[in-house]
Amino acid sequence: MxxxxxxxxxxxxxxxxxxxxxASIGGYISASDKKKFLSTLVKSFTIELDDISKSYYAAKGYKILNEVVPKAYITEQCAHIKQHYKATANVEVLFNALNTWSLLGCDGKLHTDDTIASINSLLQNEKSTTADIRYATEILTQLKLQIPNPAKVAQLIQAKLKEDDSLASIGQALHAASLLGNAGKFAHDRIEDVIVQADEIDGKLLQWEGGLTVTSLLITGLLRLPGATPFTQVQADKFANYLLTRKTVQTPKGILSLLEAAVALAGSSVSPxxxxxxxxxxxxxxxxxxxxxxxxxxxxxxxxxxxxxxxxxxxxxxxxxxxxxxxxxxxxxxxxxxxxxxxxxxxxxxxxxxxxxxxxxxxxxxxxGLLTINSLEIGLTDADGSSAPKLSKLSYPTKLDSALKADSSQHLLVKFSISRPVHQAFLRLSSGKKEIVFLAVPDSNKGYKVEVNVASQLAYTGNFDMELILGDSIITNPIRWTLGVIDVNLGPSDSPAPRSLRGPKPEIKHLFRPAEKRPPEPVSLFFSGLTAAPLLVLLILWAKLGINFGNFTGVAIPFHLGFGSILGLFTLFWLKLDMFKTCALLIPLGMITFLAGHRLLSSIAARQKKTEKADK
The missing domain is CATH 2.60.40.10 (Immunoglobulins)
Known part of the structure; x- marks a missing residue:
């Protein structure tokens, strides 16, 4: 009790x-994941023409993973960036280039006065996007320069959000607002609205529409806001679970997005x-x-x-x-x-x-755990049960001293008990390349039993090796125990010569049903005449009544041609065409005739209405 x-x-x-x-998350970014990330990130160090932007993904990724960039890459990238750097380049390119320059520890100063002037102009230009503003504020902060008039920049960001309030635009705005001090507090009003737009998957994952890039942008942006606690622990865990499902990402930009979001969550107060x-x-x-x-x-x-x-x-x-x-x-x-x-x-x-x-x-x-065999008995019994079975006891791994002699009136019986139930318990009988496997089933005494009907379950006379096979997914010592040999004698009539499984197969002969006897020729001609009788009657009636060509118009020509073609097709079907070819030709002819007939009937009806009005 x-x-x-x-x-x-x-x-x-x-x-x-x-x-x-x-609840917690069920995994983490392991050493093997980091090794795979590095093998992809290093591809961004490949020099491609005047591109000085993409190496940022590798430099930042190496930094997050606490890995040292090889000196050869540092020298090559610093020289390449310095050669192709332009102060008038796109602001995102400038951001990536300046960050790469800093992360790799390149010698000297990359930016110029023109760079600063270009950045400051973006923060005052009403045509700037939220992404332009974000990268401009990031560059000034990195260069340890003051952002001019943060209040005005904040107003510009809010104006841009009225024009474009997409998730990507909001994410850029959050990053920029986090660098504006008190002027950026307006972004706190956006937190609840942004989180509500996150999509939940199976109650375990959270992500935003737009995939990994947008989700990472919003996570990092929300967690950068000073004094903000945007996520609950449950939400943080679900976002982390989503990031872990994206560990298979295979682009440097995607890997960096994953790592930046993971770093932001790990460093927050709700670290998963x-x-x-x-x-x-x-x-x-x-x-x-x-x-x-x-x-x-x-x-x-x-x-x-x-x-x-x-x-x-x-x-x-x-x-x-x-x-x-x-x-x-x-x-x-x-x-x-x-x-x-x-x-x-x-x-x-x-x-x-x-x-x-x-x-x-x-x-x-x-x-x-280990599996042990407590006891095993093996022997032969009479098929009719007229006498008590003669069973021999064996201890693992010994086997029978002599072969069992069995005929068609006997059964082979194996009974054993083991330390715990198993999913796989078989008795295997093999002779040369042939084998028969029997399933051991639990008996009433919590043991296992195999009973083989020699007459009906063994195919031919011969010597069979007996083997007990025990296995399970929770045991460390699966057992294959050779029990001995059984000599089966089924008599000469029950021992057919083994048939080879190779070589040519016997020829398959098929006799087609002979053609049925056709009726005499006079009978065929008589019934052919009967089928043509309606046409003959039609011709006779036309001869007596006469054909009215007065009402014949050009509209009737397509219909009569189509109808005549169908009759001709039926004649060809009767003479030489098969059903499939006939149907293939009948479908287009039938459609043309149907449309032509519909038009003909419409014209006749219109002519009749016109005649009726004239009579009135």
């Missing part, structure tokens, strides 16, 4: 804790917490330690480290029984690693709920 009370209390405490905890398994989720029973990592989105230690880190519960998936509750995890080799000891659990699949401070995650672990 105490056992059930503990289980109920564990469920209640887990439910109460779930009401006060936040990653609770994930280190290495494999398979736990061997001889060393039952499940290693858990609690970190930020980059796999780095959290400040402060969430505490306490406990396994709130562990549930066996096969029967939903809670087998562990509120077990603390011990610290591992690093500040992000924690170890959960599962030495008291039987092999199987378990759903483990981990809590790290106010964050929680559910992970699936598989505990592996």
């Amino acid at each position: 105490n056992k059930y009370i503990k289980i109920v209390l564990a469920f209640l405490s887990f439910g109460a804790l779930c009401a006060t905890t936040e 917490v990653s609770i994930s398994i280190i290495g494999s989720s398979q736990v061997p029973q001889d060393k039952p330690e499940l290693r858990i990592q609690v970190s930020d989105v980059f796999g780095q230690p959290l400040k402060p480290v969430p505490s306490p880190v406990i396994a709130q519960s562990a549930t066996r998936i096969s029967d939903d029984v809670v087998v562990l509750a509120k077990q603390p995890l011990i610290s591992g080799k690093t500040s992000t690693e924690f170890v959960l000891t599962l030495d008291k659990l039987d092999p199987g699949y378990y759903r483990v709920a981990i809590n790290a401070g106010s964050h929680s995650a559910t992970i699936t672990a598989r505990i592996l």
Whole structure:
């Protein structure tokens, strides 16, 4: 009774804790992800004509990943940027070039007085876009220069947002407003409206329309606003989950967008917490330690480290029984690693709920164990059950001293018991290249049994090697045990010579049904005359009544030609055409005749109405 009370209390405490905890993210940007990012980012260092903009993605990406740019790239890029730098270039190009110059530590000063004048003019030009204003303020801030008249710049941004309030435009405005001091506080009024426009996917992800670039632009812009706390912990986790789904991005610009958004979230007050398994989720029973990592989105230690880190519960998936509750995890080799000891659990699949401070995650672990064979009996029984079976006991891995002699009146019986149930339990009989596999089924005594009807389930006479195969996804020692040999004698009539599976196949002969006897020629001609009789009657009536050509008009010509063509087609079908060719020709002829007939009837009806009016 105490056992059930503990289980109920564990469920209640887990439910109460779930009401006060936040879900965590299930992954992070790992070392292998960073290596893949670097292999793509380095492509941006390739020199292409006078392009001095794209190398910014690589320089900034290397900076975020704390990697050192090779000196050869630094020398090459600095020389290239200096050669092609123009103060009158597009403001985004200037922003990228100046940032690359700074990130690579190039010698000397790149910007000129003309650069500053060009930037200041953009901040006063009513034709400037929000992107122009954002990059201009970024450049001045980077060069440690004062932004002229921040209040006026703020007014210009708000005017531009009235013209273009797209998400991309708002994102650029947020970045610019974050650099204007008190004048940029107007951007706080936009926070709620922007977040409401985020799209939720499956209740787990949040993103904005426009994909990774726009989502990153808005995340970084919102988190840059001084004094703003735009996201709740749940929203931050969902945005982080979205970013983790985009780790497959393969463009330098996309990678930089991903990294910038991840850095912004990791450095915020609602930094997402990653609770994930280190290495494999398979736990061997001889060393039952499940290693858990609690970190930020980059796999780095959290400040402060969430505490306490406990396994709130562990549930066996096969029967939903809670087998562990509120077990603390011990610290591992690093500040992000924690170890959960599962030495008291039987092999199987378990759903483990981990809590790290106010964050929680559910992970699936598989505990592996050894399989032992407790007993095995093998022998032959009479098919009619007239006598008791003669079974021999074997211990693993021994086999029968002599072959079993079986005939068509007997059954082969194998009974065994093992330390735990398995998903795969087979008896394999093989002879040369042929094999027959029988499924072992659980019996009433919690063991397994295989019974083979020698007469009906074995194909031919011969010697068969017997092998017991046991396997499961939760055992570390799958077993293949050779039990011995069975000599099957089914008699000469039941042992057909084996047929070769190779070589030419026997010829397939097919006899078509002979043609049916046709009727005599006079009979055929008689019925042909009957089918032509209506046409003959029509000609006779025309001869007696006469044909009225007075009402014939040019409108009737297409109809009569079409109708005549259909009659001619039927004649050809009768003589030599098949059904498919006839239908293919009949469809266009029928459509033309239908349209021509409709027009003819319309003209006749119009002429009749005209005649009736004239008579009145």
